[in-house]
Amino acid sequence: MRFAAIGCFLLALTACERERRDLRPSPAKVVVFGDAAIQSQILPGGGAPRASVTNPFQGNAYAISEGQRLFGWYNCTGCHANGGGAIGPPLIKDHWIYGNEPANLFDTIVKGRPNGMPSWGAKIPEYQIWQLVTYIRSMNNLEPRSATPERLDTIEQSSRTILPKSEGEPR
Amino acid sequence: MTWGRMPSCAPVANRRWPGESGTRPKLATCATMLFSLASAFGQQSSLAPGGTHASQIKSLGVFFFWLLGIIFLIVIAIAVASIFQRGQSTQDEAAQRRLKTAIAGASVLTILILFGLVVVSVGVGKEISAPGGRGNELVVEVTGNQWWWFVRYLNDDPTRIVVTANELHIPVGRPVLIRGLSNDVIHSFWVPGLQGKRDLIPSRVTTQWIETNEPGRYRGQCAEFCGLQHAHMALWTVAEPESQFQQWIGTQLRPGAAPSDDLQQRGQEVFLSHACVLCHSIQGTTANGQVGPDLTHFGSRLSIAAGTLPNNKGNLAGWIADPQNIKPGTRMATVPLDPTDMQPLLEYLESLQ
């Protein structure tokens, strides 16, 4: 029984994906444009199997942490704050115009979007874009909880109620 | 077991430092190192102090060393002697009393010695932390980052503020106040040849005085464990006469050198059109990134990657092409560069004197 329990936890701890540190990511390009990053549910002529582009850092804690750093370094915070949004839309949300699959997010960062999102493809190296994608997905709990930090060393989310208890209608 | 896919540092480097002549001096042998406390170790040694404070500390250390060394020898001598003592002669009451008296005496002596040591070291402690400012002090802000040093020479006149990285120039004979900050985790600013260390703690400001009368290069290194590349977070302190220092400040105040030929021109274009501008700044261009070291006068720096490599074109090429090979985990991005762009970029960066 004891050994069974230990075995279980060994498995739980394994999580190689979470702990991997790819300090020297492959410079190879991933093809995203055109095929994988679709945004519509309607596939005219009937749905056909399509190539899927997977995030090389899916579930990776180090990538989330790097992505978080880059999110600040590359001024994503300037427009999207710490996920709540400001100039740009929030990134913690349910409804995504351009999709929240890794390939969609990658596409959005690389190409930009017409309503103000800059196109970063020419500047940010590809592996860092994937790290950003991983971090953005972690904000929405789309990455494993165990790979996502609970808080950062900043002031950001506040669950404190700062608002007066319903003062009701104005006089 | 997953042993990771992380590369280890594979030095390709040309390790000759700018201004160094000939080959490195032959390393001291084990024996000389073990038995000599002389400064055979080069520029990062607390035993080869150039700074006023470090000298005081060294003197105190030498005092401690001899005093405690003698005590150690006495204790060991007694212990060894006891092996040959065989105990017979000391079993009687009087001998016991004598021994107890000896213990008491030794204890009292210990207390006295330690009291003396406390007084001496508190005295020296006061001196090395005393404000050295006589109104002529230089105030330098050193900010620790993973894993490099941001250096800013503060001045009431903001136009006289100089920004540099991984290198500290100080004038000889002038007290320098180091204001320490950190941008991420705790680091520790430590130039052993000048002064003891002082931690750089996020959202705190720590201060330290350094001063030297001897021109020279003093190497420093982060002394608080700060993550993956703690080992490669060094900085050079160059102590130089006031006139040279002022000259250096004057150079640093100028914007980055304009490209002087087509190759450099091309290099500047490469710099400005790639990821470089996201993090680095070169005054005089539109590159104004603040999260990486300022490169306005990169060509005049001694080292690349915070003291990891001597600054020369070959090393720089290796560093830009694959920074993760030289400093695994570094924040420097691996930027995909067209091979034909590398040479112009190197030319341009090295021209930023």
Added chain:
Amino acid sequence: MLVGFIGISAAAQIQNQTDDGQWTMPAKNYASTRFSTLTEINTSNVKNLKVAWTFSTGLTRGHEAAPLIVNNTMYIVTPFPNLLYALDLTKTGASKWTYDPHVSPSSQGVACCDVVNRGGAYYKGRIYYNTLDMHTVAVDANTGKQVWKTTLGDINLGESMTMAPLVVKGKVIVGNSGGEFGVRGWLAALDADSGKIVWRAYSTGPDKDILIGSNFKPFYAGDRSPDLGLKTWQGEQWKIGGGAAWSWISYDPDLDLIYYGTSNPGPWNSDQRPGDNKWTSTLFARRPDTGEAIWAYQYNPHDDHDYDGVNENILLDLNIGGKMRKVLAHPDRNGRLYLMDRSTGEVISAEPFAYQNTSDSVDLKTGRISYVPSKITGFKTVRDICPAAPGGKDWQPSAYSPKTGYIYIPHNNLCMEFQGIQANYIAGTPFVGANVRMYAGPGGHRGEFSAWDPVAAKTVWTVKEMFPAWSGAMVTAGDVVFYGTMDGWFKALDAHNGAVLWQFKTGSGIIGQPVTYKGPDGKQYVAILSGVGGWSGAIVAGGLNANDGTGALGFLNAMADLPKYTTSGGMLYVFSLP
């Protein structure tokens, strides 16, 4: 009675310009009093106000503009895409024509605080206004045809334009926005006929760029050295140092000076930009013809809290200490109302009109504000900073009634926690370097509407508002003050005592500027755009997520409950007595 007497006796003063019942510029007049002499609607009958007609702009972002009423036509400039609607008042607001400047959608990415526009200006048969993507357009007021369109900057550098131009002596005076994007602020004058740039005065850099010449005579000695716009900055930081002129301009025809303020320096993290950072957060007086600076006064040297100096300058001639003085009244972001001699730049008084704890006093001898050391920001967290970054009062313009002698100030009651972090400059992206979280100031309410006596330098009365009072104010000779609230109430207050005389719930929160005019039928109308948004209303207009309190530069934390009170919209409401 007494007040009325003063009002009448001061008929020659600047605040008493003639009024033809139209509304040709957002501030109503060059003195920026937002005072209408119409008296049909007054304290006794305002309770009977009814909606006369409405008009939907079809947009849902923040509507901050003031409608213009000229020749029985109403002109409305909308937020992005900056349409210009002309409505025929003789036909109860029927649409006459619509002008679309085809604004680049990407420009939405460089608008710091919602894609608002604060209105246009009418001048000699044309409507002039700015578009978000750095253009000023001139549109024929009758036909809606574009007369000219001038490009003034590059959105790739983070610049945008949201302010309402002021046309003075044939020159359209405009300024850029982007203090949060590391732009270099400027004010420019365009020839009203041709659209050619006549002059452009930067806020930072060498004196020649700032148009500081031999006539530059600031009142305080500290401001008189040459090239301060260069020497109060480290290295080349002045090139990305902010100082945008994104808000109001006033004009004194007698002195022939325009007055405007410049924005905060960038980035917010003040440790990254040592020095006084001149001329950001500064009031400039310039000649409209040449742009030449005559004097300047920096409200917040080395601004630590995003206290822009852009708020409106109300030009008044007041009896101060027994002497009539030409003054300007400026309620600053830092919570103090500056009363200054507008011919010299001398500060007469600078008393707090809102709760503030960031400064102890303003030294009237040196003109320098003295900050409270514990509230100075940098690479650390500072708590309990009042007022917060939007200031004691943001852009929302006040009104002045010569009848009561009071300035009516819609303002905020917000405090903040401020953490300075490393700001990185990447052209075209924000340059802020701070995590901010705002919350209601003392008392728990987030806004106030006050009447301020400029002579006595004290508050006369205050109405508390649940949300920041983010709309402009307007006062009439009928002694009624109008303003709107972010939860959608359009209110009329008694100008003497602040009693609420009438209120009406509009479809969305109000952040616009109320205007009043005499309609073609001779009746007095009051108009207001309803449509919540702006910095404070971004949570509704932009659909932001309040779980992150630092969103909208920290405003999200203070406005988390706004969506419970209002939804986005864009509607013009016109009221009249039945």
Added chain:
Amino acid sequence: MSEPRVLDVSGLLPYRISNKSPLWLGQLLMCVIEGSLLCLLIATYFYVRLSVDVWPPPGVRLPSVMLPTVALIPLLASCIGSYLASEAAKRDDRRGMLVGMISNLVLGGIFLALRGIEWRGLNFTWSSDIHGSIVWTILFLHTYDMVADLLFTLVLIIIVASGHYGQKQRLGVHVDTVAWYFLVLIWLPLYGVLYWGPRALGAK
């Protein structure tokens, strides 16, 4: 070899229900551990209190002082129950033990219920800021100990009520009271620090 002497201990009791029992000492040491934990937390409270200029942080309402003060009444009263139970345990008075322990359990339960009500009124969580973190930690740890002790009391009630008990269980009843006294006593300084401390130092 001289005659060894013997020390005959067969006459001594094979158990002892008093503070002479090793178990009592062990329980006391457990209390010391818990006590030093909570004392360090109090030190932490003052450390962070003194390093922050605004306390409590903006927007935070201090925990109300009313409810915890009222809750002191059942808490202190519950010690009487403990005392009765422990004395009854020494006498082997089953009814006395039950009465004592049940009153202890009920009064302790009332205290915890009041605390639960108080928690619903707090407008900050442990992840709000440092004030929330330290206050919740202290409250949580103390509550955790109390719940554990009450659960233990409940088990003892079941054991005693079933009649299925001997000297060891009576000793258990006696020792259980030590833990309860400790939890009540340690609460008094904690209560002072959490509720009166910031008010005494001038916070609203």
Added chain:
Amino acid sequence: MTALEELRAEPQQAEELARAWKNRPGPLGWISVTTHQELGMRYIVTAFIFLLLGGIEALMMRIQLASAENTFLNPARYNQIFTVHGTTMMFLFAVPVMEGMGVYLVPLMIGTRNVAFPRLNAFGYWIYLAGGLLLYAAAFTNTMPDAGWFAYSPLSGPQFSPGKGVDVWAQMITFTEISALCVAVELIVTILRLRAPGMTLNRLPMFCWAMLVQSFMIIFAMPAVMIASTIFLLNDRTIGTHFVNPAEGGDPLLYQHVFWFFGHPEVYIIFIPALGMASSIIEAFSRRPVIGYPALVLSLVANGFIAFGLWVHHMFATGLPQIGEAYFTAASMMIAVTSGVQIFCWLATLWSGRLQPTAGLHFIFGFLFIFVMGGLTGVMLASIPLDLQAHDTFFVVAHFHYVLIGGTLFPLFGAFHYWFPKFTGRMIDQKLGKITFWLLFIGFNCTFFPMHILGLHGMPRRVYTYVPEMGWGPANLLATIGAFIIAAGGICFIANVLKSRRFGTKADPNPWDAGTLEWSTSSPAQAYGFIHLPVVASRYPLWDQEKSKDIVTGLRNDRREVLVTTVLDAEPDHRLVLPGNSIWPFLTAVGFSIGLYYSVFAFSGYWIATALGMIGIIGWFWPRQPLDIRP
């Protein structure tokens, strides 16, 4: 019965006792053991396995550092290895092995049959094992912590240490800390209440005094590390509290204060028992009572107190107020006074004794040499100016290895060679023992002495490599060679243990002719310890009472009965029936561990731990037959 009759009846009584103290057979019996020798030995063996693992890690580090820019380990791996090395040595080896020695020896030395809370003892062991398994399971699944054994925030915080490594570290601390607290409580109660009649506190053997002081220190120090690791660090990481987040009012220095409030006493927790061992060995091999017993006891107790007053000397470089620094300098040096007194007493004892040149005594001389040097470098580090240069350099690495290996490992090895007959019933090979000593002694100095010099020449700690220009290569190479000599010493020791256990000569009850009670019973000691509990009239009953062997009678042999005596004078107070073997401590530990393991991933793990732990404890305390304890 008279004494002689009693003694004559001993074989029969021994049989009765053996029956009462017998462990059940089979794996179920193995996990329900509650006797102190068995558990003590398990502690010791487990700790030595961890020592071996920690030693392998040390060798890996030494290989990496043998030359400049070496590529044997990459930085991530190196950081993990030095973290796990420090953690293992501190928490999984040093403290538990001392606990193990205490659990094994204390009841024998004070003349009783078991510790006061046998089942708690078993629980403590299982929890310790669970903690060790957690850390090494992490090592084999790439979840190794890499923020150092001190895990300074913010580096160890959620932002800068992604993954679960630091959580594993923090929760592992919880395990070892619970285990240490269990042992501390039971040892204190055992020492205070279960001493043989007549063994007043004044007659308590030095080692027991040391364990008593150490146990009290654990009680006051361990809650601090619980606060630092579990409450500050783990909660910050898993539920987002802000204890070490300066942005929300927390403070990284707060973590350091609390951590070192534990961390400094931790060093004394580790070496105070070793001082007790050294005392025992010196007494035995110099054939005389230690000189200055009261002084020794007082200085031990004083050590315990002072140890709590000098944590700040780990933080001199953070720039604290000067007056505080002066105070902590003085306090740090004060500890040298108490340590000095101890050294002087032992020197006097050695001086006046008839020394037996056994392997055990060799280790004591090695201990004196190394520990004194470590202590003196400690005096240097207490001086702020010197500390500012030496702090976080290899000088400190050298210093604390001198103190901890010299002050702990050498006495511990001495203790093994000394108590080996009591543990196994056979004598250990003295020759191999001496070879072990010389290998360890030479290897140790070869490894760590150069580090002093490296540190003074500017080599910081915790660097995975260094650039060749620094000239640190040769000294590092020497240190690496030394490390392998130490490893050879370790192999020699293991070989000696295996060989002597099998083929060593059979040992008498008192082969060394020592004076304390554990030597009065058979070698190896039986589960019940003593057939008749002794009555004590002096500090060294075997030396002073050889002629009259007073005994206790009247304890029942058919159940596990011990005698409770009064705290100060050890007057018989009452008898105490100890519980027998039980599987519940094991089950409770398993349940609790499952919850705590899970809490690495989610806070709800604590609820699971509580629920399963509570079930275990109810089973543990549920009344068993016979309910009524009859005289």
